[in-house]
Amino acid sequence: MPSRQRYLFVCTNRREDGNPKGSCAQKGSEQLVKSLKDALVKRGAVKAIRACSSSCLDLCEIGAAVVQEPDHVAYGNVTLDDVDEIADAVVAGRVVERLVVHRPAGA
Numbered sequence: 001m002p003s004r005q006r007y008l009f010v011c012t013n014r015r016e017d018g019n020p021k022g023s024c025a026q027k028g029s030e031q032l033v034k035s036l037k038d039a040l041v042k043r044g045a046v047k048a049i050r051a052c053s054s055s056c057l058d059l060c061e062i063g064a065a066v067v068q069e070p071d072h073v074a075y076g077n078v079t080l081d082d083v084d085e086i087a088d089a090v091v092a093g094r095v096v097e098r099l100v101v102h103r104p105a106g107a
């Protein structure tokens with residue numbers, strides 16, 4: 001299995017319309033993962049960083065949710081407008097602080 005320096009796990013879970021929890025797919029995450037993949041290609045970073053779809057990350061109320069590993073930070077309320085900033089940060093080994101909703105204790 002090829003290993004990457006970093007991963008972006010994008011929740012693409014979809015719940016039925018009307019479910020009070022909502023879901024990230026209803027908030028545009030299916031396009032989000034495609035756009036993140038494209039952004040990494042444009043930056044020549046696909047061998048080092050992978051963006052991939054995930055099932056529910058248990059951050060439904062603040063989706064679209066993205067987890068960046070191994071930094072172990074979760075981004076919430078992510079939209080297509082955030083794609084370039086996330087891609088630039090992950091390529092540089094940084095985190096987009098304004099989007100962080102969870103991080104490791106003590107970090």
Ligand code: FES
Nearest residue numbers: 011024057059060
């Ligand atoms: S539906 Fe995306 S975090 Fe739960």
